[in-house]
Amino acid sequence: MSNPAPVSNPGPSFASLYGETLLKILVPILVVCTLLVIWQVGVWVSGVPQYILPGPIAIAGALIKDWGTLSPALWVTTKITLMSLGLALLGGVGIAVALVQSKWIEIAFYPITVILQVTPIVAIAPLILIYSPSTQVALLICAFLVAFFPILSNMVQGLKSVDHNLLNLFDLYGASRWQTLLYLKLPASLPYFMTGLRIGGGLALIAAVVAEFAAGSAGAGSGLAFRLLEAQFRLNIPRLFAALFLLSCLGVVIFAITSFISWLALHRWHESSLKREN
């Protein structure tokens, strides 16, 4: 790179590259701002009462005013989502590894996992509520069950799609079962795991909210879903929107984090994370 660049082909200049990146950030922001302005102006002009449709300014006001109520709820929902996702990762990977160890383990347990997967979790929620020591634990179990299956099925798929020649190679060099798992099967299934993580992260949040609706928790330990319902009952629609806004933010953050982890793990080698150079 120390050679002077040939004059005939200077390539894209730094400024133009930088400019495009800037535009990619600015354009969506501009679109969102425009929509917010249209919304606000629409509310003003039409004179819709606030208990039907509040404008962005009113919602922002509610967010600030009710922060004392909303922030603990946000924290509760975040905690349940992250804990259930963590448990789902441990369980999903662990059980997937156990399932692929032997054909018979898979034959024996696979139907059970399918039955659990196809049963709507909301339908089990009342049962879980009965057996759980507290509402929080019930929410955790519900969110766990929902996030768990995409991780499990992706992981099983990944562990089974290892290149046969590489398996032969490991056999040839006398690799133990443990070495094959650690050095071959787990790294090979990383892209599948990351897909499971991204899906599971989104589902964990959805399940945490839906389960809270179903559980109808109340009081100090309740999450954003309960605050949302509560605001609806009180016709405090700006607060409902504020709670909704916080849920969206949480979802975006979870998506961004899981995508970033996935990029970190795969960008050096996996096709899904590579830029196509043509």
Place this chain on the structure above:
Amino acid sequence: MTSLPSTEDPITPPSPKQRRALVVMKDVSKVFSSGTVALTGMSLTVIGGEFVSLLGPSGCGKSTALRIIAGLGDTTTGTIDWPSSRINSKGLPEGDISFVFQEPTLMPWATVFGNVYLPLKLRGISKSAARADILEALDRVGLKDFVDAYPRELSGGMKMRVSIARALVTKPRLLLMDEPFAALDEITRQKLNDDVLRLWRETGITVIFVTHSVFESAYLSNRIIVMKARPGRVHDDFPLVTSAERGLQYRTSEEYRATCDKVSRSLIEAIGFPLADGMELH
């Protein structure tokens, strides 16, 4: 790396010390669970230091034979013996065999270094202890400058070189190659042929090379086994005692032409087309 061996570099006959049977296949048959008979009564003794090509049409069981030698699959009948090796519990000579597949078969998540390190890692050798051997193996295939590259950054030929370096890093006595260059273009293939030949000379390793190319087998080997298909068996066994240097000059020599001719005839016989008198094969 010199991909073009010097003309003063004759094919070295195996030294007396190496002239011992390394692997002995006796009446080996292989029937797959589907009922396909891949091999019948194949007997083959490979002497230490030989470069043996298994040549034949597809379905002649040459790859199956190679895999059986490597222990990647059992024989249905017959035995494989390793008269001069220490045998492990699986009946294989511990650490003596390496395999190069038709595809490079590299781990995409590991660097070139990591891929070559694999066989040593599986033996529990630490990275620092293995480092010198890994760099030596990479140097032998001319990839010392690509230690930290990922497989996706390499060309097909370079990936194959990494695969060869990985096979050499354990310093095996027997290198099994299963149509390793079949997917490469002709130029890259010739280059790699010269590299393999050079490695064989330098290391004194024994090579069993599966190919369906008459020219490749005639260029590389000092013994060619022509195989017949359905069911797979040995058709012909050519010892090529040649004094010729193998390099660019050999490729255009009369001797090479004659060898190709002879082997081609045998192969056509093996495939089952009778050859008319005076028919030319070029």
